Amino acid sequence: MRDFFDIKSNDNALFVTEQCNNHCLMCCQPPRNVDDIDKLYQKNQHLIRSAPKELKVLGITGGEPTLLGEKLFDLIAEIRQFLPDTELHLLSNGRSFANEAFAQRLAEVSEGMIVVGVPLHSDYERDHDKISGCKGAFAETMYGLYNLADAGVPIELRIVVNKLNFIRLPHIAQFIFKNLPFVSWTAFMGMEQTGLAHKNHNAIWVEPVDYVDLLAQAVFYLGSWGLDACIYNIPLCLLPETVWLHAEKSISDWKTQYSAQCDKCLKRQQCCGLFGTSSEEYVGLNPFMS
Amino acid sequence: MDDRAALHIFVLTLQCNQGCTYCQASSRDKHAESCTMSKEVLKRSVEFMFQSPAHVLTMEFQGGEPSLHPELVRYGIEVAENLRKQQSRDIRYVLCTNCVDVNDDLLSLCKEFNVLISTSLDGPEWLHNRNRGKADSYQKVVAGIKKAREVLGNNAVSALQTTSVMALDHPIGIVDEYVRMGFHDMFLRALNPYGLAANNDDWSQYTDRFVEFYKKAFEHILELNRQGISFVEDFATIILRKILTPFDSGFVDLQSPAGIVNSVLVYNYDGNVYTSDEGRMLAEHGDYTFCLGNVFDQYEDIVYGPKVQQLAQVWSAETLAGCFDCAWRPYCGADPVRNHSTQGDVYGFRPSSLLCRKNKTIITYLVSLIIERYDEVMPIFKNWLQ
Numbered sequence: 190m191r192d193f194f195d196i197k198s199n200d201n202a203l204f205v206t207e208q209c210n211n212h213c214l215m216c217c218q219p220p221r222n223v224d225d226i227d228k229l230y231q232k233n234q235h236l237i238r239s240a241p242k243e244l245k246v247l248g249i250t251g252g253e254p255t256l257l258g259e260k261l262f263d264l265i266a267e268i269r270q271f272l273p274d275t276e277l278h279l280l281s282n283g284r285s286f287a288n289e290a291f292a293q294r295l296a297e298v299s300e301g302m303i304v305v306g307v308p309l310h311s312d313y314e315r316d317h318d319k320i321s322g323c324k325g326a327f328a329e330t331m332y333g334l335y336n337l338a339d340a341g342v343p344i345e346l347r348i349v350v351n352k353l354n355f356i357r358l359p360h361i362a363q364f365i366f367k368n369l370p371f372v373s374w375t376a377f378m379g380m381e382q383t384g385l386a387h388k389n390h391n392a393i394w395v396e397p398v399d400y401v402d403l404l405a406q407a408v409f410y411l412g413s414w415g416l417d418a419c420i421y422n423i424p425l426c427l428l429p430e431t432v433w434l435h436a437e438k439s440i441s442d443w444k445t446q447y448s449a450q451c452d453k454c455l456k457r458q459q460c461c462g463l464f465g466t467s468s469e470e471y472v473g474l475n476p477f478m479s
Numbered sequence: 480m481d482d483r484a485a486l487h488i489f490v491l492t493l494q495c496n497q498g499c500t501y502c503q504a505s506s507r508d509k510h511a512e513s514c515t516m517s518k519e520v521l522k523r524s525v526e527f528m529f530q531s532p533a534h535v536l537t538m539e540f541q542g543g544e545p546s547l548h549p550e551l552v553r554y555g556i557e558v559a560e561n562l563r564k565q566q567s568r569d570i571r572y573v574l575c576t577n578c579v580d581v582n583d584d585l586l587s588l589c590k591e592f593n594v595l596i597s598t599s600l601d602g603p604e605w606l607h608n609r610n611r612g613k614a615d616s617y618q619k620v621v622a623g624i625k626k627a628r629e630v631l632g633n634n635a636v637s638a639l640q641t642t643s644v645m646a647l648d649h650p651i652g653i654v655d656e657y658v659r660m661g662f663h664d665m666f667l668r669a670l671n672p673y674g675l676a677a678n679n680d681d682w683s684q685y686t687d688r689f690v691e692f693y694k695k696a697f698e699h700i701l702e703l704n705r706q707g708i709s710f711v712e713d714f715a716t717i718i719l720r721k722i723l724t725p726f727d728s729g730f731v732d733l734q735s736p737a738g739i740v741n742s743v744l745v746y747n748y749d750g751n752v753y754t755s756d757e758g759r760m761l762a763e764h765g766d767y768t769f770c771l772g773n774v775f776d777q778y779e780d781i782v783y784g785p786k787v788q789q790l791a792q793v794w795s796a797e798t799l800a801g802c803f804d805c806a807w808r809p810y811c812g813a814d815p816v817r818n819h820s821t822q823g824d825v826y827g828f829r830p831s832s833l834l835c836r837k838n839k840t841i842i843t844y845l846v847s848l849i850i851e852r853y854d855e856v857m858p859i860f861k862n863w864l865q
C-alpha cells in the first residue's frame with residue numbers, strides 16, 4: 190500500500206486495519222490481531238486531506254474495515270467532506286451488515302457514492318464457511334447482503350475461484366440469480382498467489398486452465414438472465430475468446446507484471462497481466478503472436 | 480409489511496355500446512339509467528384508494544364502457560392527481576375500453592396523464608364481430624387501436640383476448656391476428672363463469688377444450704419465436720416467472736394469499752366496495768357475498784372487517800385441502816370468489832374444480848416443456864422474462 194494517492198492509478202485505497210473476523214484460506218493480506226485502528230485512522234485522515242479532489246475512486250480495505258464500527262462511518266464522512274466527488278469502493282466480508290442498522294448507517298453516511306465488494310465463496314454454506322475459516326460466516330454474509338440491498342447500497346459480488354469452489358461455479362451462478370439478483374455485478378476472480386494462498390497452496394490452488402470452461406458457463410448463465418458478470422485477474426490467453434468482453438484490467442497497476450513471454454504478445458495492452466506479487470505464474474500462458 | 484391493495488378498479492358505468500355474447504361485466508344498454516357513478520361517489524372512492532398504503536397505486540377505469548363518460552375519467556384523474564401531489568405518491572392510470580368510441584378529447588386526456596389503454600380483441604374479423612353481436616365492431620376497434628397508438632405510442636395500448644366457445648377451434652388464426660395487428664404479446668384467456676358467460680352449457684367440456692386450444696396456440700407462438708418473431712404469451716410468462724426466477728408478476732388471479740382485498744379493490748358505480756371484479760359481477764345477479772361495504776364507510780372497517788376476516792380463513796392455498804400438498808402450489812393461487820360462484824362455497828372442492836384442472840394442466844404442460852425441450856424453449860422463455 191502506498192502512502193500517497195496517484196490520480197492516474199487504478200487503485201487508490203485506504204488501508205484501515207489488519208484485523209479480520211474471517212480467516213480465508215486464500216487471503217492475500219493475512220489478518221493480524223493487532224491494535225492498529227487508531228494509528229491507521231490518523232494516517233488515513235492525513236491522506237484524505239492531502240488527496241487530489243479529482244480522485245475518481247477511493248478504496249477502503251483491510252483486514253475487515255467494518256471492524257472499525259462507528260469509526261468507519263466517521264472516516265467515510267470525512268471522505269465525503271474533503272472529496273465530495275470521489276466514489277468509494279469498500280471491501281468487506283459483509284458480516285457486520287447482518288446488523289440492519291449498521292447497513293442503514295452505511296447507506297446514510299456514504300450518500301449514494303459507494304459500492305461494497307463482498308466475497309461469496311460458494312452457494313453451499315459449509316464450503317463458504319470452510320473457505321472463509323469461520324463457522325456461520327455464510328449466514329451472516331447472506332443477511333448482510335440482503336440488508337445492504339434493502340438499504341439501497343450497490344453491491345459487487347466477488348467470487349475468488351479456488352480448488353474448493355471451482356467445481357460449483359455454474360451452481361453459484363444459479364444461486365446468485367435466484368437469491369441475489371439485486372447485485373450490481375458479479376466478479377469472478379483469479380487468485381493472487383501470495384499470503385495465505387501461498388501457504389495453503391496444496392489445499393486451494395487451482396489453475397485457470399482447469400476451470401475456465403465452468404467459469405464461462407457461469408458467466409453465460411448470468412448473462413442469459415440479464416445479470417452483469419466480469420472476470421478479474423485472468424489473462425486473456427487463458428480465457429475462451431467468447432468471454433473476453435467480460436475480462437477487465439483488474440490488477441492494481443502497482444501490482445501488475447507481465448511474464449517474459451508477454452513481451453511479444455499482441456494483446457498485452459488489453460490484458461490484465463499477472464500479479465507481480467504471485468509466487469508462480471499461471472500454467473498455460475500463450476502469447477498472441479498474430 | 481402492510482402493503483395492501485395496489486390495483487383499484489373503478490366501475491364508472493354499466494352502460495356499454497357493444498353486446499358481447501360472453502359479457503362478464505353485467506353491461507347494459509348505453510342509455511340505461513341509474514348505473515353510472517356520481518361525482519360524489521367517485522371523489523370519495525379516490526380518497527378511499529389513497530388510504531391504501533401500497534407503494535404504487537394503479538387506478539383502472541372499467542365498465543361497462545368507461546369511455547362513454549369521459550367527464551368522469553377526467554374528474555377521477557384530477558382528484559387523484561391532487562392527492563398524489565399532496566402525498567408524494569406514485570400512481571398509474573389504466574383505461575379499459577373497447578376502443579369503439581375513442582375520440583381526440585379522451586386520447587389527449589390519456590396523453591396528458593400517461594393513461595395506458597387496455598382493450599379487447601378476440602381474433603380475426605369474422606370471429607370478433609360474431610362475439611360482439613355487431614357487424615362493424617372489428618373495424619371500429621382496429622381503427623380505435625390505430626388512433627390510440629398514433630397519439631399515445633405503441634406500448635401504451637395493450638389488448639386482451641377472450642376465448643369464446645366459437646374461438647376454441649381457431650387458435651392459429653387468433654394468434655396470427657395479434658401478430659398482424661402489431662402486438663408483441665397476448666394473453667390467451669379462458670372465459671370466466673360470470674355474467675352472461677355463466678350461461679355457457681358445458682363448463683367441463685369447455686375447460687378441456689380450452690386447454691387444447693391453449694396448447695395449440697402456444698405451440699404456434701413458440702414456432703413464431705423460433706422464426707425470429709419475438710412474441711410473448713402473457714399467462715405462461717406469469718407462471719414461468721414464478722418457476723424460473725425469484726420474481727413475481729403480481730398477477731392477482733394467481734396469488735396466495737389471494738389477490739382479493741390484498742392486491743385489488745373494486746369501487747362499483749353505486750359506491751359499494753367489492754373484493755374483486757368477479758365479486759361485483761356476482762352482485763349484479765343478486766349475490767352480495769363479496770360486497771365489503773361502501774366507500775362512505777371507514778377504510779379499516781372494510782379492509783379489516785368481518786367479511787374479510789371470514790375470507791382470510793380460505794384465501795391461502797397453503798391451508799386449503801387439495802392445494803397445500805399440490806406440487807404446483809407455489810405457482811398457483813387461491814380463489815375463494817371462483818369457488819363460491821362455481822361450487823357454492825368459498826373453501827372449494829379441488830377434485831371437481833375446473834379452475835384447478837385448467838391451471839394444473841397448463842402448469843404441467845409448461846414444466847414438461849422445460850424438462851423435455853429445454854434447449855429449444857429456454858432461450859425463448861428467458862427472452863420473455865427479461
